[in-house]
Amino acid sequence: MSKWHHLTDDALVTAYQNGCDHAFDELLYRYKDKLFSYIFYTVRNKSLAEDLFQEVFCKVITTLRSRRYTAKDRFYPWLLTIAHNMIMDQFESEGQLSTISNDAVDIDLFGGCEDFGTAAEREHEAAARLDDICALIDCLPEEQRQILRWRIFEGIPFKVIAEREHISINTALGRMRYALLNMRRMAGERDLQPYVC
8 A cells, every 4th residue: 555545635625736756646546547447438439538638638647737626525536637638629620429417527427447357247247337327317306317327327418418308408418417416415325435436
């Protein structure tokens, strides 16, 4: 275990800004799996996810070195916001619609997806996670449940969902956000820690 492990994110940021590269290594170690999983499951392209992941940490380094970091006690949500914005830029440059809401997403439905164990073990773990996720989805109010299923499992754009439901895109985005927040709450209540950031 690293000697930096016990420090808070903000203490590590300060140490890095004061010249200690090991402090940044701890921040990277602490969040790399969750952040990469978030990016990968949003863009669904490993090569693109790797590029975006590197860009996020390049921006993080630049921001920290210039001492423009202001997200006290919210380092991981700040990382997600940077990643979200870069993904949005990527989709806009490709002329695609957003695949996630306008707000920074603060839940990773699939938890850490690092490679471990055999292929069969990974497949079993993924199936168990999917069962847990489906159980949480089934507990959502109908309007949230339907939008989340269309968006996550069928990949339907928010514009199409809004047209189907005869609502605005902002309403569709809001329902998706509330669905994710409700799932986060329920996951915490059921002690499903891999699904709660």
